[in-house]
Amino acid sequence: MxxxxxxxxxxxxxxxxxxxxxxxxxxxxxxxxxxxxxxxxxxxGTKEDLLVSIMTESLERLLKAGERFTGSDPLKRITDLVELHVLTHATHRLETRVVDDEMRALSPDRRGAVVALRDRYEALWQDAIDAGCADGVFHVRAPKVARLALLEMCGGVARWYAPAGPIALEDLALRYAEMALGVLGAAGPPPVFQVDSVRRVQVIVDEIWA
Amino acid sequence: MxxxxxxxxxxxxxxxxxxxxxxxxxxxxxxxxxxxxxxxxxxxGTKEDLLVSIMTESLERLLKAGERFTGSDPLKRITDLVELHVLTHATHRLETRVVDDEMRALSPDRRGAVVALRDRYEALWQDAIDAGCADGVFHVRAPKVARLALLEMCGGVARWYAPAGPIALEDLALRYAEMALGVLGAAGPPPVFQVDSVRRVQVIVDEIWA
Amino acid sequence: MxxxxxxxxxxxxxxxxxxxxxxxxxxxxxxxxxxxxxxxxxxxGTKEDLLVSIMTESLERLLKAGERFTGSDPLKRITDLVELHVLTHATHRLETRVVDDEMRALSPDRRGAVVALRDRYEALWQDAIDAGCADGVFHVRAPKVARLALLEMCGGVARWYAPAGPIALEDLALRYAEMALGVLGAAGPPPVFQVDSVRRVQVIVDEIWA
Amino acid sequence: MxxxxxxxxxxxxxxxxxxxxxxxxxxxxxxxxxxxxxxxxxxxGTKEDLLVSIMTESLERLLKAGERFTGSDPLKRITDLVELHVLTHATHRLETRVVDDEMRALSPDRRGAVVALRDRYEALWQDAIDAGCADGVFHVRAPKVARLALLEMCGGVARWYAPAGPIALEDLALRYAEMALGVLGAAGPPPVFQVDSVRRVQVIVDEIWA
DNA sequence: AATGAATGAGGCTTCATTCAT
DNA sequence: TATGAATGAAGCCTCATTCAT
Structure with missing residues (x-):
């Protein structure tokens, strides 16, 4: 551009x-x-075209990144997704807020395509949660509710996180990963090499948002 | 009126x-x-007056309800707050969304009073979280982050919950209470008589939103 | 009323x-x-009815008062008219301003009657001026201009005179009478018993505006 | 423009x-x-901006022209000012009426600047009158009243003068100059070369209103 | 005598967009 | 590439007036 x-x-x-x-x-x-x-x-094009392109680009990146995590075990997958979501919402606060908040501003005939992208992204989360439940790793009684709760929780970061503030980006991601596992009732000890996980996710983010 | x-x-x-x-x-x-x-x-008065009055009334009710819970132990308190937040956001979805989403639409000279109300309400949450951490009941490394995460998570209910849908209101509140305790790393067995708790909160909601 | x-x-x-x-x-x-x-x-009736009635009443009073002066000699007549105009514009500042300034706000079909009244009043002035010129008492080359100039000059009082201010009402009237005679190029010494003149006019005003 | x-x-x-x-x-x-x-x-800008700019421009021109006369003797000065006022009010009837009649329509925060300009212009008149009184050329007992009376009298021209009518512009200015001297009780014979005076003022007007 | 409720018309101003240059 | 000029539609709000109560 x-x-x-x-x-x-x-x-x-x-x-x-x-x-x-x-x-x-x-x-x-x-x-x-x-x-x-x-x-x-x-x-x-029009003002709405601008909105659509911002949303589309943002969602496509998120989706592209999220798809990198398919294949690994559910706990790892959901951890990666949480870290991805938090890292992007913390470092690209503005565009993620637009995606999360302005969906309703889309006219009916533009909304479909954008919602479809979002749904594909959210399906990655749902799949991971469902798989974890099936494996007995997660213990939630309403998996869909859990997905919605997690996405709201993690997305909220974009509303308040200050890069120059007291919380380092990696710590933020780790805190949210911990909380997310809490939400999912993940049994057992937390996975090791956590900081490494965040860093691997960050590399992906850097690449896709380059 | x-x-x-x-x-x-x-x-x-x-x-x-x-x-x-x-x-x-x-x-x-x-x-x-x-x-x-x-x-x-x-x-x-003006369109903005209408917005302000909607927000103010809603926040004052939330605050009034939330203040009923001060005094009890942190775990009970946060459970009650979560249930309050979820119940109200599920049954008064529209006005709570207005409160949560339209703050930025307020002009600078009207925003202060509304934000002050919201801050008082959120302080109830923070106090409960901090007290729980001090008591060793909760285990979170960033209590303020936990508050923000919980509020986003619970408030999100207003964006998707369908009263006529498959999830009963009480179940919803219970699921969120469970997830919230997960977020806070609450140790030990979950408190008993949970449905009773939700019902007691519901009574308060009914009274204040009458 | x-x-x-x-x-x-x-x-x-x-x-x-x-x-x-x-x-x-x-x-x-x-x-x-x-x-x-x-x-x-x-x-x-309507807002315009109100305006018309205010103007009509005010002009009718002015006309009624002015007509009391017909008959006397031109110099006395114009002096009386000036004093009348100044006294009324000083003591009934608001309604005289409405008459002088809001004529243009009248709709075409209401304007005629009001303008007719004003014209009858102004004719009293023109008659006095013309008679004075014919008598050789006044020396003006454009009598109509003189009328317009005098009316504007005297009417202006309503825009600035402060009853509580430094200038007494009688003095004000006398000053304007002097100035008016200056405008008209009135030869010879000023008429005697001037304060009495103002007082006689004031009596008439008091009666008609009672 | x-x-x-x-x-x-x-x-x-x-x-x-x-x-x-x-x-x-x-x-x-x-x-x-x-x-x-x-x-x-x-x-x-706004409708009021338009009003302010019309008034400001008109008053600045009047002021600029009026300041050309400082320095000469009071009788000449006031004659020039009267001629200036009459000529401009006769040839720029519309904008001068706006200035004279619409001051009250200004909102409080715009009024100050405009009133200040008007006051500076009127001070030129007051200075000339006061100087003439001090010199014994004018004989008025209330100089401020005389200023107000003269300005009203001369400004009135804008309300009725018809350029295509029977009175030539120069004559109009002369008549008003005569009347003004009458108002001020100017002793002695009228100044000679009067038409030249009007013409000199007209040149200034033409230049500044070009 | 008095007023709350109601409204079509219009108040001033800004909207997103187009187009000729 | 860039923009002044242009506009129909719409923005929020107030207008003068009527009428049932």
Whole structure:
């Protein structure tokens, strides 16, 4: 994408996250991007196109990363997914918030495709949870509820985490992994080499979000 | 409140929850309430006044209910708070979503009072968590993170729970209480008489939301 | 007029003078009169009716007073008219301002009657000026201009005179009488018994505005 | 200013003068300017901004012209000021009426700056009058009243003068100069070369209003 | 006598978008 | 690539007025 195109996209991510899609005007976008509102239209379709592309890109990356974890055992898988979710929501706070909060702003005919992506991503979680339950590793009575609870819990990071704050990114991911296993009633001792796990996930994130 | 006034408020709750504050127009409100847009203004101040009153009322109720639990031991207290939060977010899904999602739509000079209410409510949670950690009942390394995670997790219920769906309200509350204790690393056997706990909380909710 | 009716009229006079007819809302009137806006309509027709009645009453009084002076010699007549105009504009500042400033707010079909009244009043001035010129008492090259100039000059009093201020009412009237004679190029010494003149005019004003 | 910008300004001057600020709607302005009401906003800020700019420009010109006269003797100075005021009010009737009549329509926070300009202009008059009194050239007992009376008298021209009417512009200015000296009780014979005076003032007006 | 409720029309202003340059 | 100009639709809100009670 062109340098200016990136400026437009960044402006949109910032403002959609801060004020919401409907709370952001074209003029706001133009000002933030340092352009006139007419010029904006050289770099985007409609305002909604911009929203869709932000969401799509973000979800595709998340999905791409999440798919790297299929194959491993459920506990490892869910741990990786939690770490992935937390790391991305902590380091790409704005765009993840747009994805999580602005779905309702999509018009009916654009919503389908985006929701489908999100559903595929969430299916990765559900599969891991269900597999863990089947294996007797997790103990939850309502696995779907657990998925929803975990996603809300982990996604919330984007609403408050401050990179410059007192909590290091790796610690954050570890805390959430611990809490997630608590939610799932995971028996037994926590898996070893945890920091390594976070770092491996971070490498994937860095690659896909490059 | 007058019958029509209630219709206006209800319309606002529905639409602000569905489409967001900025996504809801005055004409939408009027249509949903079955009034002309001019008549709307006999029953409200500005659109923002309406939002503020919805939020304030909702938060004051939550706070009032939450304060009933101070005094009991931390584990009981956090269980009650989780059940309160889940029950209210499940049965008053619309207004709780407005509270949780539309804070950013408030203008700077209205935000303070609402945030203060929310902070007082969240302090009830933090106090319970901190007390549980001090007592050795909970095992979390980042108590503030735990509070944020729990609130997001429990509040998420308002986004998906269907009263007519397969999960009974009491079960829902119990599942979340279990998960919350998992998040907090609560040692030992789960407390007995759980259904009774949910029912006692429900009584309080019924009273305050009457 | 009923006591409440008077309150409505007074409110209108005040607000029309302060903010103009178009700058004054029905709600403003109601609030100033201490009534609901619906109740207002028990004491008036439309907002324009109110304006018309204020103007008509004021002009009729002015005309009635002015007509008392016909018959005397031009210099005395114009002096009396100036004193009348100044005294009324100083003591009934608000309603005279409404008359002088809000004529344009009248709809075409109401304007005629009011303008006719004003024209009859101004004719008294023109007659006096013309007679004085014919008598050689006044020396002006454009008598109509002189009339317009004098009326603007004297009417201006309503825009700034403060009854509680440093200038006594009688002095004010005398100063304007002097200035007016200056405008008209009145030769010879000023008429004697000037304070008496003002007082006689004041008596008439008191009677008609009772 | 752009051609269209000028059209907007001209439309505003016309309508504010005819109907008053509050009597003029945005749609009226747009129609008169031959634009849509949305396009109007490319050429102005708010409706009040438009009013302020009209007033400010007009007053700044008046002030600039008036300051050219400082230095000369009081009788000459006041004559020049009267001629300036009359000429401008006769040839720029609309904008001067806006300045004289719409001050009250300004919101409190915009009024200050405009009133300050007007006060500086009126101070030029007061200074000339006071100096003439000190020199014994004028004979007025209330110099401030004289200033107010003169300004009202001369400004009134904008309310009735018709350029195509029977009175030539120069004559008008001369008549008002004569009347003004009458108001001020100026002793002695009138200054000679009067027409030249008007013409010199007209040159200044032409330059500044170019 | 008094008013709460109601409204169509209109208040000023901004919306997202297009297009000629 | 960039933007001033343009606009129909809509934004929130107030207008003057009526009417049932």
């Amino acid at each position: 062109s340098l200016t195109g990136t400026r437009v996209r960044d402006a949109a991510v910032e403002l959609f996250a801060e004020r919401g899609f409907h709370g952001t005007g074209i003029r706001d976008l133009a000002e933030r991007a340092g352009l006139s509102s007419a010029t904006l239209y050289h770099y985007m | 007058s019958l029509t006034g209630t219709r206006v408020r209800d319309a606002a709750v529905e639409l602000f929850a569905e489409r967001g504050f900025h996504g809801t127009g005055i004409r939408d409100l009027a249509e949903r309430a079955g009034l002309s847009s001019a008549t709307l203004y006999h029953y409200m | 009923s006591l409440t009716g008077t309150r409505v009229r007074d409110a209108a006079v005040e607000l029309f003078a302060e903010r103009g007819f178009h700058g004054t809302g029905i709600r403003d009137l109601a609030e100033r009169a201490g009534l609901s806006s619906a109740t207002l309509y028990h004491y008036m | 752009s051609l269209t910008g000028t059209r907007v300004r001209d439309a505003a001057v016309e309508l504010f003068a005819e109907r008053g600020f509050h009597g003029t709607g945005i749609r009226d302005l747009a129609e008169r300017a031959g634009l849509s009401s949305a396009t109007l906003y490319h050429y102005m």
